[in-house]
Amino acid sequence: MNITKFFKMKRWSPWTAGIAAGVAASLSIVLTEKTLGVSGGFETIASMIANSAGFVPPSNAFFNRVKPPVFDSQLILLVGIFAGALLASLFSGDFKVRTLPDNEWKKRFGVSKFKRAAILFTGCFLMATGAGIAGGCTSGLGISATMLLSPAGFLFIAGVFASGIITILLIYGRK
Amino acid sequence: MDEAFVTAALGILFGFALQKVGLTNYSIVINQFRLKDWTMMKFMCTAIATGSVIYLLFQPETVGMTETVPPVSIAGNLLGGAIFGAGMAIAGTCPGTLIAGIGQGNMDYLTAGLAGFITGGLFFGFLFKFFLGIIMTGFLGEMTLSTITGINPWLFTDLICGFVITFYILTSWKTKEDKV
Known part of the structure; x- marks a missing residue:
């Protein structure tokens, strides 16, 4: 296949992208x-944010020592991921300003933007808490730790899938 | 090579892959948990297998242990994973796909999604002392399947690759059957 066509494809198979x-x-x-x-x-x-607002007591180990307020490579990573996805979607014409997720969401939750914001905020809040406790997220633990053969990754994936499947059953039922 | 440059380049590659596979969309993420769409599982398993081989090829001398191996905390990894999984099923995204989703124009990710992650980060950080209790329950530190068992890491990597190849063959075969 020619390379330009490959980069312009809307979807790559999960094996290729993986x-x-x-x-x-x-x-x-x-x-x-x-x-x-x-x-x-x-x-x-x-x-x-916490440090610049002056809300961090000296006794707080997390915001002083574990995650000091310094610009590090993880922030560069965020910018890179954003740029990569932007490029990918521009090449394929998949870039579009989307205010709500696709049909699956609308079928279950309707078209209220407020509802979407509230539910997305809650989900992301939970993920931030969970990632803090677990020591990483889908990329750092799910992919990277597992790839390094650390049990941390396998345990994390087990926790995510068990709970994700139960949660989605509660939301969507058995259909 | 400059670390910032490398990190940016790898971020671009990762973000590119996340957008191309479609995990930047709500349906693809939640339909994995509904067991209706296996994109996420296929993507993750292939990434793990590929990464595991490349890592072993490049760093044979540090095989088994490097400082970069995330530490094991049985309660932390499992319970944190469970809280994370609930959030992921509710939101239909995760940290990486949130950023990639912003790249493809998802405005809800940019506003409510980012706000949720930052607020959650503040919550976790201010209550760190409390959460540390969970993290230290069953805390075993840095280890790998290879250091625990004393078995050559290539065995585990081969098993993972064998699993992914079998997964690939079985699902390709099934898709063909469906078409007939």
């Missing part, structure tokens, strides 16, 4: 000795 993600995750360890973790970047942003 190889690309695996290359990114492993080269991150090989070249920078860091896991390709996304959730850490959000924690750094939270730390910057």
Whole structure:
């Protein structure tokens, strides 16, 4: 297949895209000795906000030592992921300003933007808390730790899938 | 090579892959949990297998342990994963796909999604002392299947690759059957 056509495809198979993600995750360890973790970047942003507002007591180990408010490579990673997805969607023409998710969402929850915002906020709040407790998210633990054969990754995936399946059953029922 | 440059390049590759596979869309994420669409599982398993091979090829001397191996906390990884999974099923995204989704123009991700992650980060950070209790329950530190068992890591990597190849063959075969 010609290469231009490949980059312009709207969808890659999960096998092809998975190889690309695996290359990114492993080269991150090989070249920078860091896991390709996304959730850490959000924690750094939270730390910057908390510290600049002057809300952090000296006794708070997290915002002072674990995640000090310093610009680090995890923030660069966020910018990179954004740019990569922007490029991918521009090449394929899939870029579009979307205010609500696709049909599956509308069928279940309707077209209220407020409802979407409230539910998305709640989900992301839970993910930030869960990632903090687990020590990473889908990329840093699910892919990277598992790839390094750390039990942390396998345990995390088990927790995510067990709970995700139960949660979605509660939302959508058995259909 | 400059670390910032490498990180940016790898981020672009990762974001590109996440958008191309469609995990930047609500339906594809939640339909994995509904067991109706296996894109996410296929994507993750292939990434793990590929990454595992490349890592072992490049860093044979540090096989088994590097400082970059995320530490094991049985309660932390499992319970944190469970809270994370509930959030992921509710939101239909995760941290990486949220950022990638913003790249493809998802405005809800940029506003409510980012706000949720930052607020959650503040919540976790201010209550860190409390959560540390959970993290330290069953905290075992840095280890890998290879250091626990003393078995060559290639065995585990081969098993993972074998699993992914079988997964690929079985699902391709099933798709063909469906078409007939």
